[in-house]
Amino acid sequence: MAYDLEEQEKLDALRAWWDRYGTLCAVLVFVVVAAIVGWRGWQWYQGHQASQAMGYFEALEGAAGQQGDDAVARIKAASHTLRSDFSKSGYTSRGVLVAAQALESRNDLDGAREQLEWLVKNSSDAALVPLARLRLAGVLLEQKQYDQALAQLNDAPAAFAGLYADRRGDILLAQGKAAEARGAWESALKELGADPVAQIVQLKIDALAGA
CATH class of the missing domain: 1.25.40 (Serine Threonine Protein Phosphatase 5, Tetratricopeptide repeat)
Known part of the structure; x- marks a missing residue:
């Protein structure tokens, strides 16, 4: 009989504890599970974004190695997508440099200038921005925009x-x-x-x- 009483007291204590802390525990479990799911989802999203950006970068590189108006159109289209949809990706800054070089080699100085100006203004890559400024100064020199070139x-x-x-x-x-x-x-x-x-x-x- 004493054993039954002791068990009942434990059950009563457990019920009392649950009444007091049960909702809080449930909320904490939900928060932890949501955080894990959210983190894994974010990792998947980042990986997916990186994969897509790499695809556009490779397409841009491929087009840069080709000739003709179609190649120029593909270069500009791929660069536009990288800049608009994947502006924070490491592939974007490199892709813009490739696009600028390809356009300059085709004597599309306005196109090359637009690419480099975007990179100077928007990229946070401390290694590539100085290079972009140097190349932009060269494009501006070709366009006889001397003061703007010196400013770079x-x-x-x-x-x-x-x-x-x-x-x-x-x-x-x-x-x-x-x-x-x-x-x-x-x-x-x-x-x-x-x-x-x-x-x-x-x-x-x-x-x-x-x-």
């Missing part, structure tokens, strides 16, 4: 100081400022050191001296 070369990152100075010299020479161009190229030589590009810069200085 302000605040050069240390790793690009030599290349930026070299491009600045090109722009200054195009403006007819030979002395300033020489100064920029001499600065580039100091920054480039033993880099093979330094040989090209020296040839520019030598050509300027012989002009």
